[in-house]
Amino acid sequence: MELRFSGYPANRPFPAYDSNLIKKGVMMMNADLTCAAGPWGVTFAANITSDDTGLGNWSEAHFFTALREGKFKGLKESRSLLPPMPWQNLKNMTDEDMRAMFAYLKSTKPVKNIVPGTRQFAELK
Secondary structure, three states, X not given: OOOOOOOOOOOOOOOOOOHHHHHOOOOEEOOOOOEEEEOOEEEEOOXXXXXXXXXXXXXXXXXXXXXXXXXXXXXXXXXXXXXXXXXXXXXXXXXXXXXXXXXXXXXXXXXXXXXXXXXXXXXXX
16 A cells, blocks of 8 residues: 555566557556556556655646646646546646645655656567
8 A cells, every 4th residue: 555656666567568459449557557558658657656756846836737737747848648647537626626635645655666658669579
């Protein structure tokens, strides 16, 4: 449970995926739901603990930008968040609820874990 917000483990090998299914539009996830593969490539669950490798150095404004505008690391000039992050379902949360969620995440035990970046299937071979 203490790793529940730490994202995809940095030291874990990349999972294998059936590229034929992906080409047909199927999305696949690993058993602990920290890795997803689909037509966009392979994405990994982020570390959202209070560690600096997670949300530790984020401001509340970064958190709001990530969830309201779907921006990577909450930076307005960054790329869009990729599937399966459901930011479109979270963007209409109240400010109060979003602040409460952010405060809770900032209070979690810090877990140092640098999650791998998004991969295209060709990079995994």
